[in-house]
Amino acid sequence: GENVEQHPSTLSVQEGDSAVIKCTYSDSASNYFPWYKQELGKGPQLIIDIRSNVGEKKDQRIAVTLNKTAKHFSLHITETQPEDSAVYFCAASINNNDMRFGAGTRLTVKP
C-alpha cells in the first residue's frame, strides 16, 4: 500500500518568514495530494490540494508543488503569521480513496 513520509517533524520560524514542509510517496499510481491543518482539539482541515496533472498550485500565502517523477510534493507558506501555528499533514491517494497521511509537522510561528 501507499507509504507517505513527511519532514521535518517540527519546524519553528519567525513571524514573516517562509515555511516549507516536504513529503514523499511510494505508490506511483497516487494522483491526489491534499494538505491538512490540524489545530489543538480539532479534526484535520483541508487547506490546499493538488492533482497529478498539475505541477504547482497557489492560494494566497500557501502553495503546493508536485514532482511526479521524484514522487515528492511540498507545502510552502509565505509571510507566516502566529495563527499558522498548527500541525500540518500531507496525504496521498488514488482517486480520493484510501487516503494515507504523513506523520505530521508541528509548525510554530514565533511573534
Added chain:
Amino acid sequence: DAGVIQSPRHEVTEMGQEVTLRCKPISGHNSLFWYRQTMMRGLELLIYFNNNVPIDDSGMPEDRFSAKMPNASFSTLKIQPSEPRDSAVYFCASSLQGWYGYTFGSGTRLTVV
C-alpha cells in the same frame, strides 16, 4: 452546513466494556472514512465506505473492531471488548467520491482504563 458530526466528544470506559462511536456525514457525501489518531502511529485509516458499502476494512486492527453504515446519514464504529491500547482519538470523515478532499469531524477522544 453543520459539517461532520461525531458523538460522543469524549468517552471514558473500563477495559472489557463495549464502546460505540457515532458519525453523521455531510448530507450528499457518499464516502465515509474512519481514522484513528495516536502519537505513536499518527492518522491510521481503519475502514471506508462508498455508497454505504464497506470497501476496505484492512486497517481494522482486530476482530474486536466493527463498523456499520446502515444508511447514508449514519455510521457507527464499535469496539467490543475495549482494551487500554484502544485509547486514541477516532475521527470520522466524509467526501464526495472522486476528486474532493475529506471533511473531518471533531473526533471522539476514547480513554479505556
